[in-house]
Amino acid sequence: MALQKKLDYGFSGYEVPPIPRAARSARRRCIFQSKTDDHQLGAFDLLATVADKLLMEGGISPKPVDMYSDVRSSGCRMSAGCRLDGESEKQIKMESKVYRNVSISSRDDMCSPGCPETWESKQSALVRSPNSIKFPSCRGHMSFGSFPFNSEGVKIVTRDNEEKSRRCTQPTNANTAIRPLSDGGDWRIKKSLASKHCKATSNLKGEGYNANKKRCSFLNTKNRYRRQISQRDYPFKKRKLFYCCSARNSDVLINSDGICSFSENDSKGAALLPGPASPGGSSILLHAVAPGECSPFQSRNSHVKLKIKSFRVPDLFIELPETATVGSLKRTVMKAVTSILGDGLHVGMLLQGKKIKDDNRTLLQTGISRDNKSDALGFTLEPTTQTFPTHCPEDPFQLPRDSPQPRARSPLIANVVQDAVEQKSLDALTDPAGGNFRNFPESDDGSALSTPDMLLEKTPTGSRALVAAPKMREALAIVPMHISKQSESAQRRMRRPFTVSEVEALVQAVEKLGTGRWRDVKLRAFDNAKHRTYVDLKDKWKTLVHTARISPEQRRGEPVPQELLDRVLTAHAYWSEQQTKYQLKSQRESCLV
DNA sequence: GTTAGGG
DNA sequence: CCCTAAC
Numbered sequence: 001m002a003l004q005k006k007l008d009y010g011f012s013g014y015e016v017p018p019i020p021r022a023a024r025s026a027r028r029r030c031i032f033q034s035k036t037d038d039h040q041l042g043a044f045d046l047l048a049t050v051a052d053k054l055l056m057e058g059g060i061s062p063k064p065v066d067m068y069s070d071v072r073s074s075g076c077r078m079s080a081g082c083r084l085d086g087e088s089e090k091q092i093k094m095e096s097k098v099y100r101n102v103s104i105s106s107r108d109d110m111c112s113p114g115c116p117e118t119w120e121s122k123q124s125a126l127v128r129s130p131n132s133i134k135f136p137s138c139r140g141h142m143s144f145g146s147f148p149f150n151s152e153g154v155k156i157v158t159r160d161n162e163e164k165s166r167r168c169t170q171p172t173n174a175n176t177a178i179r180p181l182s183d184g185g186d187w188r189i190k191k192s193l194a195s196k197h198c199k200a201t202s203n204l205k206g207e208g209y210n211a212n213k214k215r216c217s218f219l220n221t222k223n224r225y226r227r228q229i230s231q232r233d234y235p236f237k238k239r240k241l242f243y244c245c246s247a248r249n250s251d252v253l254i255n256s257d258g259i260c261s262f263s264e265n266d267s268k269g270a271a272l273l274p275g276p277a278s279p280g281g282s283s284i285l286l287h288a289v290a291p292g293e294c295s296p297f298q299s300r301n302s303h304v305k306l307k308i309k310s311f312r313v314p315d316l317f318i319e320l321p322e323t324a325t326v327g328s329l330k331r332t333v334m335k336a337v338t339s340i341l342g343d344g345l346h347v348g349m350l351l352q353g354k355k356i357k358d359d360n361r362t363l364l365q366t367g368i369s370r371d372n373k374s375d376a377l378g379f380t381l382e383p384t385t386q387t388f389p390t391h392c393p394e395d396p397f398q399l400p401r402d403s404p405q406p407r408a409r410s411p412l413i414a415n416v417v418q419d420a421v422e423q424k425s426l427d428a429l430t431d432p433a434g435g436n437f438r439n440f441p442e443s444d445d446g447s448a449l450s451t452p453d454m455l456l457e458k459t460p461t462g463s464r465a466l467v468a469a470p471k472m473r474e475a476l477a478i479v480p481m482h483i484s485k486q487s488e489s490a491q492r493r494m495r496r497p498f499t500v501s502e503v504e505a506l507v508q509a510v511e512k513l514g515t516g517r518w519r520d521v522k523l524r525a526f527d528n529a530k531h532r533t534y535v536d537l538k539d540k541w542k543t544l545v546h547t548a549r550i551s552p553e554q555r556r557g558e559p560v561p562q563e564l565l566d567r568v569l570t571a572h573a574y575w576s577e578q579q580t581k582y583q584l585k586s587q588r589e590s591c592l593v
Numbered sequence: 594g595t596t597a598g599g600g
Numbered sequence: 601c602c603c604t605a606a607c
Contacts, residue, residue, distance in 0.1 A: 492601070492602075493601065493602090495601070496601095516596070516597085517595095517596090518596070518597095519594085519595060519596085534595075534596085535595090535596085535601085535602090536601075538595095538596075538597075539601070539602095542598085
C-alpha cells in the first residue's frame, strides 16, 4: 500500500496510516512507523490501535472476529492484524509492522461524516493519559491501556490478555512505562480513533453495548458485524509456524509465491513436489505452505489449502445405433476424448457453484480460504479449442458458434432446476452410455449453456451419431456441484479506484453533458474503459460530490486535486439548477394543459 | 437498457 | 460496488 502524503494534524506521537477499504487490495499490508524512540510501548499502543482499526473497518471483511498483535523480535519489529471470519486461526489476512525511529507518516482516514464529535473535541479528548487512552464518546468502555510487556519489552499479546485489558476500566498497569510528554510526543492518537475504538469495542462487547450507538452513530452502519462478532467466541491462538507438515507422498505441494524451497523432509519450505498420483488416480492436493517461515521478512500472506479430490471426466454425449458394437463405441469415445484433449484443456473454477472468471483476482479477493469446505470449490475441465469437434461428418447439429440459445442470466440453481425440467423428457432417450447434460455451468459470457434440445434430433439417415453438445466446449464437467444460496451472490467485482485522470475525464464529460446522462458520459469519456460502467460513473460522481463537500481531512483514498473537486461542485450545482428549471417548466406546462 | 437512489 | 425500482 502506498504511503500517502503526510498530513500534519498536530500529532507527534503516532500517525496511523489508512487501513482502509484499500486494504482489500492484494497484499493487505501496511507499514506503520513510529517517530518515537520509545518504540516498545509506543508500538504496543499503535498495535492496539491498528488492530482495532482493522477490526472496525468493515470494508476489509464483513466479519472480523479476532485480533492479534505480537512482537516478533525484541524491540522494533512488531505486527498487528486481525483474523477474519471464515479464516482459520492460522490465517492472517492483515499485518502491520512497526518500526522505530523512522518518520514517515501517512494519511489517516477520518471519522465518518456522521460522527457527531468535532475534531477539536476529539483532539483534546485523545490526549493520552498516563495509563490509558480514554475515549469519551464511549465513556466507561473505551479505556484501552497499553499492552503489558515484560522487561525485554517483548510479549505476545493474546486475545485473552487483550480482553482483560479492555475490560479494565480503571487503568492499573503499573509496569506500563508511559513515556512522558517531554520530547514533544503528545501520545495522541489520531482523532478518528475515538470513534473507531468505540466501534471496535462495541464490536467486541456485543449487543450489550448497543446503548453506545446513540453516541457512536456510525455503529449503525456496521451493525451486522457486531452482531456476528458477538455470537462468536474468540479462540485466539498464536499462529502456528507451519501447518502443513502432514503432506503425503501423493500430495502436490505448491507455494504460490514460489519463493521457498522444499524438500520432503523439510516441510518448512515449500515448492512443487511432484508426487505420484494417489490410488484414485486423479487426486491432487494443493497444500499451501506458510511462507513466513522461509524468511522472517517475507510476506506473510494468508495461504489457502485446497484439496481436489478428482477431476471428473468431461461429460460426453454419445449416440450410436443399437447395432453398433462395443468396440465401435469404445473407438467413438476414444475419438471424442482425443479430439477434445487434442486441443488441450484448461481448468475452470467454481466457488459455491459460481464460476470464477477473473484470473487476476487473488484467492483472497475471491473469497477462497482454507476454511472453505472442499465442496465449495469446483473445478471444471474446459476445452481450449474454439470449435468443438464433432465426429459425425454429416452432423446436422453443428450450430454456428454465435448462435447460442440465449437464456436470461439467472442463478445457477435456477439453471439446474431448469435444466432438470428441460431434460425430463430427455432422460428416457438418453443412450446406454448414460450421457447427460447436467452440471452445465454458466459460460463465460454469463449466459447459461444451451439446452441439449438439439440432441434429440436425428440425422437425416436416422442413424445416431456421436454428438457433443455444441457448447460443451465451454465447460465439460464440474466437480463437485454444490449449490448453495451463497452461489447466488455473484462475484463482487474487483475494486478499482478511480485515478485522478479518470476523475478528470469524468468531470470534463459531466461538465459538458450534465448529470443524468451517464450513458453518454460513458460513451464520451470511458468508451474504451471496459470495466467502467455508466453506473460506475454515476456512482463515482456521487462520491465525488460528497468528497468535494467534506473537509479534506475526511477524505480517503487517492487525493483528488482540489481544482477538480471545485469543478465537481460547480458542475453539480449548475446541472442541478438546470434540472430544477426543467422540472419547474414541465410542471407549469402540465398545469396549463 | 438507463437512470436514480439506497445500502 | 451492489441492488433495485422505475421508466
